[in-house]
Amino acid sequence: MKKIIKVIQNNWPVFFLLGVFSVATAAPVIVSDDAGNTLTINRAPQRIVSLAPHVTELIFAAGAGDKIVGTVRYSDFPAAAKDIPRIGDNRQLDMERVMALKPDLLVVWMHGAFERQLDVLKQSGIPFFFSEPHKLEQIPETLVKFGSMFGTEKTANAAAADFRQRLSELTNKYQGKPKVRTFYQVWHKPLYTLNDKHIVSDAIRLCGGENIFGKLPVTAPVVSIEAVLHENPEVLISAESKNQRDNGLEQWKTFSSMTAVKNNQLMTVDGDLVNRSGPRIIDGAAAICDALEQARIHRNSGNNKENKGKK
Template identity: 55%
Template sequence: MKHVTTTLLATLLALPAHAAITVRDDDGNAVTVARPAQRILALAPHITELLFAAGGGDRIAGVVSYSDYPEAAKKIAQVGDNRQYDMERIIAMKPDLIVIWMHGSAERQIAMLRQLKVPIYHSDPKKLADIPNNMERLGQLMGTEKVAAPAAAQLRAKLASLTARYAQRPPVRLFYQVWDKPLYTISGASIISDAMRVCGGQNVFAAMKIVAPVVTPEGVLQENPEAIFATSEKSDADSEGGLAMWRAFPSLAAVRGNNLFRLNGDLLNRAGPRMVDGAAALCEKLELARQHRAAPAVKAAK
């Protein structure tokens, strides 16, 4: 009898043990999976990047449009875009975890996803420090902590280094131009404003109530920012694009100081791991604006 009991115990110990895993998402809600997630839907480009960085790229069953980084993400099946999900395809994929981002037009679609009774994690980093936190929590849900934890630690160290170097530098008032027709910017509630803070920058429209408000050229002129930033895609990285409109106002501080800058939009407009690199590029441009105070450049600087 003792032999039988010992054999049974050994058999049970040999079986894979999967305890339920619970983390809290960016809303503070508990998200529980019965076992490490294997079939995940990443319903925003930044989420795809987070999952890859956390060691779970091979577990992503579906993505949305513009999920193009890293290169392997381009081969993953798409289940829609930020306007509409293909619910039939999503159901057929039988996901065991859905990672969402709640944007302005997403409420109806998210409500449909909740009817599937699949665990849903809301990823919505508000500060740069939330990005490595997301990586760690998603790593826990996938059981890939051995990849996610050191990757998150490395990102935190990089962010700490940037903050130590730039946050206490003389402040630079800046305007961040998301789009020029109409003229969109971001408020202090955006994670991009946190990147500005890390760099010693001050968002001239930080007090706006809407995260992505429309402003007027007259409003920008009244604020008279010392630097103006716009973002570019890879295809037009060498073009001045929407920044050219400001050259019609030579008395504008950003024009006088030669501080019209373009940055890689994929790095700053996505709250994924690469955003810390985007913040580093922003910091470098703001430092250039500080240098222009002492010796304004004559030629266009970009």
């Protein structure tokens, strides 16, 4: 016993530091989600269930993709996500499979149609993090939060810094540019668009665009062809999916009086880059900026020709 006490006394600084270290690492992580709920994480989650494709992308970017044990349909990026077991889609979850996975964290998109099922899962005591960024600047904020929650700060902070850098570059390039009236088409049967509360509209604003239906109260409203013609957008952007045969642009070409058609400003962007509120949305924002800049170039070209004709 005396020998043990002597060893401890001789090495007391080491034991003291180890004690401090264990206390520091045991400190809980407290974060707020996009619904304003406060979540306390006492231990880094090891079995995460992701209930939206954009959530899966965020978790991978934050360096914890290997902790995802279940996800939903269309969670196909990065490539490793394709190997994760599916437990449903945004309409229906396989509750038995979810519970069998024994998750210690659920990361949820708030507009999934499985809300009633989530109420059941909440009663199980599984922690929830709700993810629905409305602004581009929230993407790096979420990455940092995930890094602190999952113990992957280095990877998550690097990804956040890269996103912020690209966002800053786009902001500097397009701030002060002339406004371009824009119609953003999510789907054409029926004709869906988005209002200003959606993160896509934040990207449109970043690029100097004006969402012609931004003031509508519904986040993803259905509008009529007549309403679009009445608003007469200068550019029409279709969020084309990789799996979509028809992007719906052909239907507009018969309306030659609409400015976007008359000027041949019917553009497509990869829907996965813009409709998913994940790290790749900065690529989607850059594509939107390019489309709006093309409209400005065409506008200036037309004005120059008109001015020459008056001389």
